[in-house]
Amino acid sequence: MTGRLLRSRGVRKFRRNRLAMAALGVIALYFVTAIVLFFGGISMDATKERVAPKHMPGFFQTPDLDERLAFAMHFINEADVASRLASSRGQHPHEILQEKALAERRPVRLEIEQYDLLLDEAFTILEEELDLVENLQDHPELEPRVERMEEIAETIFPAPTGWEGGVYWLRTFLGSDAAGQSISVRAVYSIKVAFQIGLITSVVSVLIGSLLGAAAAFFGGWVDHLITWVFSTLSSIPYLVLLSVLIVVFFGTVFDDPERPFLSLVPVYVAFCSTFWIGPCRVIRGETMKIKELEYVQAATAIGFGRFYILLRHIIPNTAHLMFINFSLLFIGAIKSEVILSFLGLGVKGQASWGIMIRDAKDEVASYFFWQIGAATFLMFVLVLAFNIFTDALQDAFDPKHVD
Amino acid sequence: MIQRTHSSAKPILSVRNLTTRFRTDLGLVTAVDDVSFDIMPGETVGIVGESGCGKTVTSKSIMRLLPEHVTRIDPKSRIMFEGVNLASADERTMRAIRGDRIAMIFQEPMTSLNPVFRVGWQIDEALKYHTNLNRAQRRERTIEMLRLVEIPNPERRVDEYPHQLSGGMRQRVMIAIALCCEPDILIADEPTTALDVTIQAQILNLMEGLKRKLNTAIVLITHNLGVVAQVCDRVLVMYAGRVIESGSVHDIFHRPQHPYTQALLESIPKRGRREHGKRLPTIPGIVPSLHDLPTHCRFADRCRYKQDKCIAAEPDLIETGDGRSYRCFFPLNQAPAAPKVHAHDEPLNRAVRQEDC
Numbered sequence: 167m168t169g170r171l172l173r174s175r176g177v178r179k180f181r182r183n184r185l186a187m188a189a190l191g192v193i194a195l196y197f198v199t200a201i202v203l204f205f206g207g208i209s210m211d212a213t214k215e216r217v218a219p220k221h222m223p224g225f226f227q228t229p230d231l232d233e234r235l236a237f238a239m240h241f242i243n244e245a246d247v248a249s250r251l252a253s254s255r256g257q258h259p260h261e262i263l264q265e266k267a268l269a270e271r272r273p274v275r276l277e278i279e280q281y282d283l284l285l286d287e288a289f290t291i292l293e294e295e296l297d298l299v300e301n302l303q304d305h306p307e308l309e310p311r312v313e314r315m316e317e318i319a320e321t322i323f324p325a326p327t328g329w330e331g332g333v334y335w336l337r338t339f340l341g342s343d344a345a346g347q348s349i350s351v352r353a354v355y356s357i358k359v360a361f362q363i364g365l366i367t368s369v370v371s372v373l374i375g376s377l378l379g380a381a382a383a384f385f386g387g388w389v390d391h392l393i394t395w396v397f398s399t400l401s402s403i404p405y406l407v408l409l410s411v412l413i414v415v416f417f418g419t420v421f422d423d424p425e426r427p428f429l430s431l432v433p434v435y436v437a438f439c440s441t442f443w444i445g446p447c448r449v450i451r452g453e454t455m456k457i458k459e460l461e462y463v464q465a466a467t468a469i470g471f472g473r474f475y476i477l478l479r480h481i482i483p484n485t486a487h488l489m490f491i492n493f494s495l496l497f498i499g500a501i502k503s504e505v506i507l508s509f510l511g512l513g514v515k516g517q518a519s520w521g522i523m524i525r526d527a528k529d530e531v532a533s534y535f536f537w538q539i540g541a542a543t544f545l546m547f548v549l550v551l552a553f554n555i556f557t558d559a560l561q562d563a564f565d566p567k568h569v570d
Numbered sequence: 571m572i573q574r575t576h577s578s579a580k581p582i583l584s585v586r587n588l589t590t591r592f593r594t595d596l597g598l599v600t601a602v603d604d605v606s607f608d609i610m611p612g613e614t615v616g617i618v619g620e621s622g623c624g625k626t627v628t629s630k631s632i633m634r635l636l637p638e639h640v641t642r643i644d645p646k647s648r649i650m651f652e653g654v655n656l657a658s659a660d661e662r663t664m665r666a667i668r669g670d671r672i673a674m675i676f677q678e679p680m681t682s683l684n685p686v687f688r689v690g691w692q693i694d695e696a697l698k699y700h701t702n703l704n705r706a707q708r709r710e711r712t713i714e715m716l717r718l719v720e721i722p723n724p725e726r727r728v729d730e731y732p733h734q735l736s737g738g739m740r741q742r743v744m745i746a747i748a749l750c751c752e753p754d755i756l757i758a759d760e761p762t763t764a765l766d767v768t769i770q771a772q773i774l775n776l777m778e779g780l781k782r783k784l785n786t787a788i789v790l791i792t793h794n795l796g797v798v799a800q801v802c803d804r805v806l807v808m809y810a811g812r813v814i815e816s817g818s819v820h821d822i823f824h825r826p827q828h829p830y831t832q833a834l835l836e837s838i839p840k841r842g843r844r845e846h847g848k849r850l851p852t853i854p855g856i857v858p859s860l861h862d863l864p865t866h867c868r869f870a871d872r873c874r875y876k877q878d879k880c881i882a883a884e885p886d887l888i889e890t891g892d893g894r895s896y897r898c899f900f901p902l903n904q905a906p907a908a909p910k911v912h913a914h915d916e917p918l919n920r921a922v923r924q925e926d927c
Contacts, residue, residue, distance in 0.1 A: 387639060461682040467635055468676075469669035469696045469747065472661075479695075483686045 179563040186559030192552035196357055203358035210427065213355045213518045216346035217337045221530065224341040224349070224537045231302035235312050241271070241319035242288045249281050263322075271323040271334070281322070288318045341537035343526055352518040353541040359519040360549070363431065363504045367438040368496035372489050374439065375446030376482065382447075383454035384477050393451075397444045405503070409437035409512055427517040434513055438500055446492040450485045457484050494557045498550050505546060520546050581608035582754050582787055583632070583651050583672075589644035590624075590631045598642070599860045601627040603811040606887075609755060614781060614788040616802035616819070618795060618834070622857060624811040625791045629757045632656060632789075633674055634664050651755075670700040673748035677760040679741035683732035689716075689743045690728035693750055700751045715746040718783075720776060738769035742776065749780060756781075757789045762797060774801050795838055799823060804893070807831050810857055810868040813887065817894035827894070827901040830869045867899070875900055 180186055199207075219240035223229055229237065245263065252259040259281050263273040276284075291311050299305050302312070326334045340350040382393035412433040416422050421432040457463060458481060466476045507513030508521025520542040527539035590602040602624040609615055617625040630636050632649055634656060649656040651672065654663060668674075676682045683692060693712040697703055703711060709728075716724035719742040732740055741761060748756055758777065762770040778801050781788055790802060798805055798819065805822045807815040807830065815828040826832040836851040855872035858864055864871070870880040879899050889895040 461676045461678050462684045464635055465674075465676060465682045465744070465747070466684070467668065468633055468674040470665045470667070470699060471669075471695075472665060480684050484684070486686070 176563045180559055183559050183563070185555055186563075189552040189555040189559065192548060193556055196549055196552075197361070199354065200357050200361035203355060204362075208351060208355050208358075210355075210517055212348075213352045214347060215351075216342075217334075217348040217351075218342040218346050220342060220344050220346045221535050222338065222342040222346075223535070225335075225339040227341075231305075231309060231312050235296060235302060235315060238312070238315040238319040239292070241323045242285065242315070245273075245281065245322045246285050246289075249285060252278075271326060273323055274321075276322070284318050284321060288315055291315060340541045341535075343523075343538050344530065349523070349538050349541050352523055353520070353545050355518045356520045356523065356542065357545065357549075359431075359514055359517060360501045360504065360546070363434060363438070364497040364501045366435055367442055367500040368493050370435070370439045371442035371496055372446050372493045375443035375492070376450040376485060376489050378443070379447035379450035379452075380454045380477060380482050380485065383451045384458050384473070384481060390451075393447070397447050400441060401444045403441070405437050405441040406507075406510075406512070408441060409433065409507065412437050413512060423516075425516065427515070430515045434504065434507065438503065442496050442500065445496065446489065449488050449492060453485045453488055454481055457481050491557065491561070494553060494560075498553050501546070502550070579610050582611045583609040583649070585628075585632065586648040586650070587644070588628065588631055588647045588649060588657070590627050590636070590647075591642040591644065592636075593640045593642065594861075596861050600863070601811055601860060602631060605806075605808070605811075605813050607806055607813065607816065609787050609789060611754065611787055612781065612785045613804065614778075614790060614802045616790045616792060616798040616805045617808060618792060618798055618805060619808035620793060620857060622860075623808040625808050626759055628808070629674070629759055629789060629791055633668060633672060633757065634659070635674075669696055669748075669753070670751045671753050672755045672757065673751070673753040674757040674759065675741070675744045675748050675761050677763050679737050679744055679764060682744050683740055685732050688729050688731055689735065693728075693743070693747050696747050696750055711750065712746075715750045716743070718749075718780065719743070719746045720772075721746075737765055738772065741765060741769075741773055745773075745776065745780070749784060749786065752784055753786060755787045755789065757791070759791045760793070761790070763792070763794070770797070777801065795823075795834065807834070810863065811860065812868060812897060813895075814869065814897045815895065817892075821892075821894055825903040827896040827903055828869075828898045829873045829875050829902065832902060833872075833874075867897075875902075 219237050221233075222237060223233065245259065248262040249259040251257075251262055258275075258278065260273055260275040291314060295308060295311050296302065296315075299308065302308060325331065337348040337351055340348070340353065343349055343352070378393050378397075382390040413422075416433045420426060421429050423430055463476060463480060466480050471480075504513050504519065505521035505524065508519045509525045511525065513519070513521055523538050523542035527535075527542070530536075531539055585608070586606045588602055588605040589600060592599045592601055605624070605628055607615065617628060619625050627636065631643055631647075634643075643657050645658070647657040651667065654667070656664070656667070659667075683689065687695075690709070690712050693715055694708050697708045697711060701708075713724045713728055716727055721727050721739060721742050727735070727739075732743075735743065745761075756777075761777070762773050765773060774797060777788060780786065788801075790797070792798060802819050804818055805816065806813050807822070807828065809830050815822065815826065815831045817827075822831060823835065826835055830853075833851070833853045837853065839845075839850055853872055858868055858871065864881075865884065866881045867873070867884055870876050873880065877900065885897050885899045887895050887897045888901075
């Protein structure tokens with residue numbers, strides 16, 4: 167079966183289409199990532215961990231002096247607070263710093279005097295030279311001083327090297343958001359949320375929609391009237407309104423708990439599934455109307471099969487192409503809707519998602535910080551584009567009515 | 571054509587007063603009106619008539635394949651098959667009979683097979699439903715059936731999809747599906763209409779051969795009189811929902827008694843020099859609309875022998891005892907002496923000419 171499929175004309179045609187193969191590769195990559203994430207590739211805690219000071223820019227943007235100073239000061243302040251606390255408690259500052267470890271940057275254990283020395287020097291530089299100027303950008307002559315500050319920070323929190331250094335780079339190469347969380351980790355983690363919502367809503371909607379649509383057309387009569395009435399009524403309710411109502415309904419239940427990210431998505435699933443099934447239902451109802459008049463359906467009746475059997479084994483398999491098209495349309499649709507809902511604060515709660523990242527980036531954009539919105543939009547854009555190219559190519563390759 | 575005598579045999583299917591009505595926007599329409607006939611085991615009966623005369627509705631009424639919510643089979647109708655009245659049988663009984671005891675093949679082989687399944691799967695499905703064979707036995711039987719319907723290389727064809735087969739091949743597969751459970755009756759609704767003439771002949775020969783081998787009775791629905799002449803034992807001629815004449819093929823073709831049958835036979839193109847350059851005779855007028863049927867003879871308006879009586883009342887179906895019946899006040903070709911009711915004697919001459927060509 168598989169061998170025959172792989173040798174078929176459609177597959178050969180599809181494989182000749184380079185763009186489509188690239189799109190397939192991209193989708194596969196996303197899919198594998200989503201699966202790895204689903205099995206705990208990145209824990210939810212990792213998305214909330216502080217890896218850097220806030221709004222650290224990504225890899226190709228050299229931070230300006232202000233940012234470099236802020237970055238260094240971040241570590242120095244940590245050390246200072248720890249040092250004061252340690253002296254009041256009679257502890258070694260390293261013990262406190264260890265708990266405050268910033269991602270891969272682990273503090274080294276220095277002599278107590280050394281801490282004081284370094285911190286004194288740092289605050290002297292800060293107070294006597296750097297704090298005096300409004301904007302460090304206008305004073306390139308102060309760069310050596312900033313460099314010295316960085317060295318001090320580096321001495322206490324040495325940058326990781328080797329494997330750890332690579333991991334640290336991966337976590338910071340797209341910068342950090344307002345809470346110092348890694349943008350790259352959050353953006354990649356969002357793939358899982360997107361796939362979860364996309365897959366569940368599209369599979370459930372297509373299944374419900376095609377079963378109801380096929381049943382409506384096949385049985386006709388009151389079944390058809392009822393199903394048509396239900397979907398025309400439902401389609402007159404915008405899903406935003408429906409979702410708001412559902413959120414009120416689920417308010418205070420387990421489905422409203424940010425600590426349970428999977429369950430907190432249930433209102434989203436319910437809202438999406440109850441509106442998204444209408445599309446496939448309409449299309450497949452129409453197709454079934456056409457198919458049920460074909461002679462093979464009558465022939466099946468003439469063999470003696472029951473009506474449910476004919477519906478399930480003879481009619482629904484013949485609408486499979488429409489189910490696939492609807493599946494890919496709904497998959498993309500659900501991901502886009504999830505982003506919009508999360509942007510509005512109605513969707514994902516308690517975990518990272520592209521919508522939430524874009525919402526968080528709202529204020530950053532005004533101060534020319536594009537890393538967060540850029541990362542989220544880019545990942546979403548690539549997925550949607552790849553899916554659209556893939557769907558088009560599939561249709562080109564397998565639609566018998568398409569002539570090349 | 572071999573004439574069979576059925577006087578002693580018991581009919582396998584006996585249709586009495588079958589009346590099928592459809593509910594339409596314009597009211598109730600009687601598509602099949604008071605049709606009666608018997609089918610003997612192993613016999614081939616042809617039902618002929620022009621489009622819309624009710625031949626397909628008759629066959630689908632027997633199979634109860636008509637859409638239930640718009641169809642009314644008159645409660646007086648009786649379709650007796652092995653002691654069961656199919657006209658009023660419940661859906662479960664019908665399901666057990668369909669495909670197993672009475673099978674049907676359709677006009678359009680291109681759409682009669684489900685495009686998404688292999689042909690072998692589709693034969694297997696019918697066997698699975700109606701027999702207790704296991705998987706290996708069913709596979710064997712499927713291949714055997716394909717071989718029986720003369721599909722070359724059945725071991726390979728069994729795993730092909732319908733689109734990989736030609737129209738003739740698909741009709742053979744349809745016949746294989748219909749015959750795999752060895753039904754008593756095969757209803758063939760215009761099985762060769764969509765096929766070209768060469769394949770037509772092959773399919774008809776095949777059906778003829780299979781009928782002999784399996785002793786299946788065949789109800790052949792067609793508008794092609796040539797096909798009827800080739801394979802049928804008996805013929806029913808239908809017009810506007812009624813049987814207007816029936817009898818053996820030989821009688822109908824050589825001594826038609828109803829003017830409509832005669833006109834139908836005349837409108838077959840004939841070979842020979844005498845026919846060369848002549849205009850092909852056609853039947854003037856159109857079939858009366860089922861919404862607005864006349865109360866008098868339904869063919870009267872188109873009949874060239876029409877008399878006053880014909881537009882005053884409708885003739886009953888008259889059985890003449892020799893297995894023939896007709897629905898006409900003034901039948902042609904009456905064996906002993908044709909009643910001298912015709913205004914001129916041209917029809918008799920014509921009928922005689924019919925016989926010698």
